[in-house]
Amino acid sequence: MNLHLKKNVTIGLAAGLLFGCGGGSDSSPVDASGKQAAAALAGAPQPGSDAAGKKNLTRYVNPFVGTADSSKPATDPVPAGARGGTFPGATTPFGMVQWTPMTPSNGGQNHPVGYIYKEKTITGFPLTQMSGSGCDGNEGELPVMPTFDTSAVGVNAKENFDHKNETARPGYYQVTLNDGINTELTATTRTGFGRFTFPAKSAIASANKTPYLVFDATRTNTIAATTGVIKTEGKDALSGSTVGGKFCGARTYTLYFYAKFDRNISAAISNGKANVSFDASTSPAVLMKIGLSYVSSDNARKNLEQENPNWDFNAVHDAAADAWNTRLNTIQVSGGSDTEKRKFYTALYHSLLSPNTSNDVTGDYIGFDQKMHQVAAGRTQYVNYSNWDVYRSLIPLTSMLFPKETSDMMQSLVNDADQCGAIPRWAPINVDAGIMPGDSGVPTIMGGYAFGATSFDARKALDYMTLVGNKADVQCTGDHVRDSTDRMNDYLVHGYAGMDNGWWAGSLTFEFGTADFATSQLAKALGDNMNYQLFLSRSANWKNQFNPAQKQLLPRYRNGSWMLNPQPNADMVEGNAEQYTWMSAYDARGLFGLVGGNDAAIKRLDAFFQDLNAGMNKPNFYMGNEPSFATPWLYNWTGAPWRTQKVVRDVANTVFSDDPGGLPGNDDLGAVSSWYVWAALGLYPEIQAVSGLTIGSPMFDKVVIRWADGAKKLVINASGAAANSPYIQSLALNGQALDMPWLWLKDLKDSATLDFSLAASQSQWGKDSSAKMPSFGLDGFSTLADALNNRGIGSDGQQTVRGLEGYTYDMGGWSYSSQALATAGATPGASFSFNGVTFTWPEGKSGLDNMVTQGQVITFAKPQAADTLALLGSATNASAAPAGKLVVTYTDNTQASFDLRFDDWTLGGGSGKVGSYNKIALTSAHRIDQNGNADTTKAYVFYWDAQLDKKRAVKSITLPYQTDNGALMHVFAMTLK
Template identity: 85%
Template sequence: MNLHLKKNLAIGIAIASLFGCGGGSDQTSIAGAGATAAANSMAKNADPANIDESQADSDTVTKTALTNYVNPFVGTADSAAPATDPVPAGARGGTFPGATTPFGMVQWTPMTPSNGGQDQPVGYIYKENTIIGFPLTQMSGSGCSGNQGELPIMPTFDTSSVGVNAKPNFDHKNEAAKPGYYQVTLNDGINTELTATTRTGFGRFTFPAQSAIASTNKTPYLVFDATRTNTIASTTGVIKTEGKDALSGSTVGGKFCGARTYTLYFYAKFDRDITATISNGKANVTFDASKKPAVLMKIGLSYVSSDNAKKNLEQELPHWNFNAVRNAASHAWNKRLKTIQVSGGTDVEKRKFYTALYHSMLSPNTNSDVNGDYLGFDQKTHKVQDGRTQYVNYSNWDIYRSLIPLNSMLFPKETSDMLQSLVNDADQCGAIPRWTPVNVDAGIMPGDSGVATVGGGYAFGATNFDAKKALDYMTLVGSKADVQCTGDHVRDSVDRMNDYLVHGYAAMDNGWWAGSLTFEFGTADFATSQLAKALGDNMNYQLFLSRSANWKNQYNSAQKQLLPRYRNGSWLLNPQPNADMVEGNAEQYTWMSAYDARGLFNLVGCNTAAITRLDAFFQNLNAGMNLPNFYMGNEPSFATPWLYNWSGAPWRTQKVVRDVVNTVFSDGPGGLPGNDDLGAVSSWYVWAAIGLYPEVQAVSGLTIGSPMFDKVVIHWADGSKKLVIRASGAGTNSPYIQTLALNGKALDMPWLWLKDLKDNAKLDFTLAASQSQWGQDSSSSMPSFGLDGFTSLADALNNHGIGTDGQKTTRGLEGYTYDMGGWSYSSQALAAAGATPGASVSFNGISFTWPDGKSGLDNMVSQGQTITLAKAQAAGTLAILGSSTNASSAPSGKLTITYTDNTQASFDLRFDDWTLGGGSAKVGSYNKIALTSAHRVDQNGNTDSTKAYVYYWDAQLDKQRQVKSITLPYQTDNGALMHVFAMQLK
C-alpha cells in the first residue's frame, strides 16, 4: 500500500466520524474509501502470477491485487535521476494521478499551478500544494502546451479563490490515488473523490457537516470554468442549465504545439437540485448539502455535441452508485494489468512494473461516442464502423518504438482500432498523421512516425484493420515530395522530402533538425517495406527496403559517426544537439538504425569496435541531449542498450538494461527519467522488466535481455493461451543469462520470433550475478535487414526508372521515377536505342541482359548492396551499365570485389549525370556512352526533348582469383545517386 493511501486511511475514518455518512448505501464516501484501502493492503502479498482467474472476478481482495501495485503519482515530480541536459519539458514525467479507465476519453485529474507555464508539462506537479481545478481531460507526459486539461471543476466555499487566484489548499498526506480513483481532502475540509467510465466522470464532493458550514456562514459551491484549460489562459466557453439538476455546455480546447482548436462538449447531472450563477462561460453552482453532504455529480463528454455527451452519460452511467463505478474502474484496470502477471522480485520492483504497465494504457484515447459519432480531421461528423472505436492522441514519434508493439501484442483488438483510426484520419486529411492530438495532425517531431506506428502495430498482432489501404497511404507519403494532413507536411516539408528522394538524405541546407530526418524517414521506409512484404507487394518491399538504407548516406567514415550533410555532399562535422539533430546529438543518433545493426557495426569497425564504443556510451544512463551518452529519458536512445546482442556480447545488454531499471526508474513521484510521452518511457520499462524488447521496428520478433522476476505469465488475447517465463536465480543484481530454453529446447541466440511465443509457450532462463558467455557466437545469426542477401542483380533491383510515353506512372508519384524527382527514361526511346526489356545489349564486346521490368523495378540505386554470386567466377573485367541522377558532377563511390580467398579489391565506381546536366556537360574519361535515349518522360507520361544516356564503366580484375561477391558503394562523395541497370563479369 503506497504512502498516500496508508496515511489517508486514518484521516478518512476521522472525517467519516466527524461528518457522518450522509445516508444511503452509496453515501459511505470516506469510510468506503478507507475500507477499500484496507482491503487493498491485505491483498498486497498476493502473488499476481498465481491469481485464480475465477477468484479475480468475484473476490475483492484478489480483484484489486494488481492495482494495489500501481502508484499513479510516479512521474509527477522531477526525476530522481535527472538528465544533465533534459529535452524541453523533460525534467518531469508529466503524468497525472487522476481517475480514468484504460484508453479512456475522460481523464479527470487535479491541476496545479505551473509558474506561468514555465514548469512543463503543465498539469499536476507534485511539488505544488495548490489545486486550481479538476479538469476532465489530460495528456500523460506530453511535452507541449495545449495538453488538454479542459473544463476544470472546483469544489470551494470561496469562488474568488478558484483558478489563478487559488492559494495553497491541500497537503499530499490528505491525498490518495489508485487506478480509476482519486481522492483529496482540501484544507477547507471538502473531500473530493473522482472516478470514471470511458466517456464519463463521476465526482463525490463531501462538504463538512451543515453545523460547521452554518457557524462560519459558508456556502458550498462547485465552480465550472469553460474559459480556461491547462495552458490556455482564456478561451471560449458556454454553460447553460438543463432543468433543475443539470448543466450542459462546451469549451474550446486544443492548440497542442500550435495545432488548431476543437470543441469539447459536456452534460453534467447532479443528485439534487442546483442553483447556477452563470456568467461568460463560468458557472458557480450551489445546492443544499445540509442533509446529504456528499454531493454527487456525474458528467459525460463528447467532441461532437452536448446531446451526445448526454447520451454517453445515460448509457455508461445511468445510476448514482459511486462505489460501484469506482469498483468497476478498478476491475477494468485489474483485468488489463492481469495480462502480465509477475511473481518474485521485491515489492518496489512490482510497483515500478505495474505502474509502468498502467501508464502504458493511458493513451491513445477513445474519441467516438456511444452511438459511433466522432469528429473527423475534416471537421465533419463521422460514424465509426460497428464494433469499432475511434481513437485520438498519438504521440507517434514517441510511441512507435515500444508502446505500440506492446499494446499490439497484449491488446490486438483495441490497437487494431487505433490503427484503423489512423487510416480513417488519412481518409479525411490525405495521409496518416504523424503526431495527433484531438482530430488534427500537430505536425511536430521529425520524420513520418505515423507510418512506423502502423507498421509496428501490424507486426506485433494488431492486424484487424484496412492494412492494404494503410500501405497505400504509406507508399504515397514515401514517394511524393509533398503530402499534407490538415495543412501540415507529413514529412516535414517539400524541400526536405525532395532532398531525401533525390539525394537519399535530407540535407542540412534545410536548417533546424534536418540532420536527424534521414534516420526517421529511413525507419518509416523500413516499416513500409515490412508491411508491403507481409501483404505480398514485392515491388514496394524491395523499393522501400532499399530506401531504408539511406541512413548510410550520412555515415562519415572519418569520424565514424552519423552526421548531417549538405546537398553538395559536404559534411557538418560538429552538429549542435537539439538544433541540427532533434533532441539529441550525433553519437546518440549513430546507434538509431537498429534494423540494420550488422551493417552499422561493419561501418564502425565490426563487433569489437562497436563494443568499445557502446561501453563508453553507457557510462551515463540518462545523459540528456548534449553529452555523447545514453539518454533513457528520450526516445531515440531506446533501442541502443539491446544492440550488444548483435555484437557477440549479449551479457552487456543484460547488465546495462538491468542497471537502467535499477537506477534510473523508481516507485516514487520522481520515478521516471523524463517526460513519459503518453506512455512511451513506461512501456520501455515493461519490456525491460520481462526481458524482451521489440528492437527491430515492424518486424515481429523480440531480442532478449533478462527478466527481473522469478516468473512472468503473459496472457494472450484469445484468453486461453499464454507465455510463461521462468527465471531461476532472478534477482535485482542477477541479470546474466547462463542458459535459456524455449519449450524445453536450448537457445543460444538472443532473439525470438513472436510466432513461436503466441501459442502456449515456455521460456526458461537460468540467471546469475556473474556474466557468462551465453549467446557469444550468435552475432552473425541475429536478424539484420541490410542490403546484403542478394545472389544476382535482378534480386537487388529497387527503382522504377523506365516510363512509357503517354502513360502515368504509379499514382503519378515522384518516388516511382528514375531521378525520384519526376523524370524517367522513355521505354520507347530506349528501344529505339537498342535496349528492350529482357533482351541483350552489347557494348565494348560485352553482352548485358537488360532488365525486363516485370517486377515493376528496372534498375538499382547503389546503396551498399552486396551481391554474392550463386557460383564463384574468375574474370578479368567487371563491366556495369548505369548513370547518376541530380549530379552537378560525376559522383564517385567505393565498389569492392571480394574473392573466394577473402582478399578484396576496391575501385572508384563513377557515372556521369544521366542527362549530362541537361546537355551542358561532357562525358568523363571514366565512362563511355552505351545508349542514347532521344527524350525523357515524366511521371504523368509527358515527354520532353532532353537526351538521356546510359554509360559503360569497367574495372580490371585479377583473373587468377574467383569473384565471390560484389559490394556496391553505400554513398557517393557529392551526394548524388548512382544507378545500375546491368552488370557483367567477363
C-alpha cells in the first residue's frame, strides 16, 4: 500500500474534535478494558460510513484481547499457551511494521514475550512483533523509548504506566507514561509514524529535564544482547540495523531502518544504542517516521519516502484505520450484542495480522537462500507462516475473503521452495524454523487453493508437494521438512512413523496423512491422476495407527507393537491420544466405522466435550490448541448435527470473551481467532483441502460477506438468532431447502442467500444426512484397477520418475524389473494364469501398477458368486510375513473374514522361505534401483487364495487397513473364480 498524503485541514480538524491530539477519525477508541471510550460525538454521523454501505467497524475491535492469561484457562496448557500472546500496537493488514509496547517477561519466564497485560512497565516500543507465537525470537526488534531518564530504559525500567492511560484501536496505539510523556503510534505497511508529546515547556524547564528518544539496536524481545549499528544521517535522521530472529532456535536475520524527525536532533551513539535529544520547548509533539527493510537501510529510506513522504500524523492514522475498516467490512454483521460484535471483529482483526509483507517498495527481498530477489511485478512477498497452526482455519478464511493477497502468500511459499528446496513448514521471516511435526506447508497451500487463492504457480507447488511426499531426505534451510530422514523413511516403508524415533513421533502419521490428502486434492485439481490416487491412498495411513482393541489412534513401533499409554506432549505433540483420534476429519465416515459406528462416535464425543478447554493431558477438547479445531463439527457426520450447533455455541460463549483474557490459548498468528470467526458465521472449513463448508449456526441476525470481485455477496439470514438459540429448525439456500450440514463453496460465490431458522430447542434437522456428507476414504472403487496406488515396476536402465523412493515398490528405492517379470510370464495388460486361476496383470499406463492395502473397499458393479477369491501380491520390509484382515461381504450383508498374508518380495534377500499360506506365482531374476540399475536379488510375486461360500454372491471385498507387524502388503491382481 503506497500512501502519498497531503495535509488536509478538514481531516485534521475532524481528528481534533473527535480525539483531541489522539489521532484520526476512524472510530471511538477502545480502552484497555475493551469498553468504548466516550470521545465520539453524540449524534454525529458514523465516521467510516459511505453510500456503498461501508460501516464503522473498527470501533468493535479491542486489540487488548489476548494480552492476558485466559480467563477460561486450560488445566494443562501447552508450553507458553496460557495467554493469547497478542499485542495492542499499531499495524496495517499483513503489514511489515507492527509497532507495539513491550513489557518485561518475568526474566523470560512468561511466554509469549511481548506485551503482557499484567505488567505495569513498558521497556520500549519495538517495530516488529509476531502475534501469539510461543517461542523466543518472536521478533520485537529495535525498541524505541521516549524518556527523560536514559538510564531507566529497557532492563532498568521501573513501573511507568497505568492501563487507564492507554488506548488502542486498529492502526493506532496511545499511552501516557507516568512521567507525562504521551506516545502515539501509527503505521503504513512498511513504516511507523510516532508522535511523542512531552510535557509543556514550563514543566520541562522547572525540572531541568531533557527529552529523549532512545533507540536500542542491541536487544529484542528475547535476545538480551545482539549486534546493532546506528548512525546519523544529516541533522534530522538516523539509520542502522539490528540482528534479530532465533525463533525457536532458527537462524538470525538483519533488520534495517531509516528514521527521520520533524526537527534537528542530537544523538549520543555508543555500541548500537542512540540517545536522541531535541528541542521540544516550543513544539512538544515530536514527530518521528521510520521505515524498515530486510534488505538495506537505503531501501528502508525508500520505503519511508514512498509510503509516508509528509508529516501529517492524523492523515496516516486515518489511512491505516480506513485500511482496517475496509477489510473488516468484508463481513458485515447485524444483530447480536455489542459484546458479540467486539468478539467477532476483534477475532477478524487478529486473523489479518499475518503473514507479513517482506519485500520493499522496490520489489527487493531477502530469500531463503540469503540472497536478494525481486518479487514479480504486481505481487507481494510474504513471510511469517505458522503453517501448523494456520492451515486448519485461517488460510481458508483469508483465501475466501482475500484471494489476491492469499494467492501472493501461496506464491511466496513456492518462491521460498525455489530458494531452499522445499515448501517450508514453519517460516519466520526467511528461514524454515523446522518446528512442529508434519509437513504443514502442503495443506496450507492446498487450503489456499481450495478456498479461492488460485493465482499462483500451483503446478510447481504440486511438484514440491510430491517431492517431499516421496523422498525421505528433503530439507529447507537445513531442516528436514518432514522432521527427519528416519521418520519419513518409516512413513514410506511402514505406512506410519514408528515410535522408535522418539519424541512426538506418535503424532507424525496424522500430520503426514493430512499433507498427503492435500497433495492428492491438488493433483486431482490439476489433472494428475497418478499422484491423486497415490497420495489419496497414503492419506489413509492414519488407520495404521488405529488400535482395534482400544479403538483409539495410538503410536506404534516399527515391529508393529503398540504404545498403549502414550505421554501427552512427549509421544504426541501438544496433546494426547484421544484428542488426536478425532483429527482425521477428511475421512470422518471411515473413522466412525472403526470407532464402532455413529452411535459409538456420539457417545465418545459427548464425553470428549465435557471440558471445552482441557489442555494437553485430559482426554477432552482443547480449544486453545489446533489439533482439536475440527472436532466440534464432527457430529455433522454422525447424524446428530444439533450437537455440533450446541458445542460450537458453548465454546464461543464461554471460552472466548472481549477482554484481555479473551483467548483460550496462543493465538498463533491468528489461528485461534480465525476459528471464532468461522464459528460466529455458522460455517467451518472442516476438510481443509476441499472447497466446502460444514454448517453450525450463525450468531447474528444477518451476515453479509462481500466477495473479492466487489459485486457478488453471500447473505446469511438467521431468524431467531440469539446467544442461547443455536439449534437449526430449517435451512434454505437461495430458497431451496437444505437437509444436510454441508455447502460447496462454488454454490456460495455467485451471490447466494442462506436462510436459517434458529431456536433454543433442539430439532432433528439433518438427522438423515450422515451418509451423504463428504468423506474421502478408500471406499469408492468398483475394480482393483481403480484402486491402484503404488508404482512398483520399473524398467532396466531407466530412472524412476524423479528417482524418488516413494515412486518405487519398497518406498526405499527398489522395484521389480518389467523385463524380468515379462521373462517370468507377466506382461502389462495381459492375462496370467497360475494354479488354475487367470488374472489380468496391471497395464501400468497410469503410472501405477499395484495397490498397497489401506482398507480399500472394492464394491463390484455386478455381484458374483464364486468358489475362490485369489490374489497376487507380496509384502515389503517384512522380517516375517505380515497378516491383515480381509473381509468379504455378500449381498445378504453377511461377512467372512480371512487372514491375508504375503511373504516379503525378496524373501529377506534370499534368506527366507515361502510360508504355507503362499505359493510362488512369479520369479523375477533381478530387481532394479530407482536409477534402473539391476542387482542379482530375486524378487517374487506370491499367490494367495481363500474359499468362499459359493451359494452367496460377493458384493464387496475390503482389504486390510493395517498389518500385525507394521509391514506393507501389495496386491497386483485379484480374481473371483
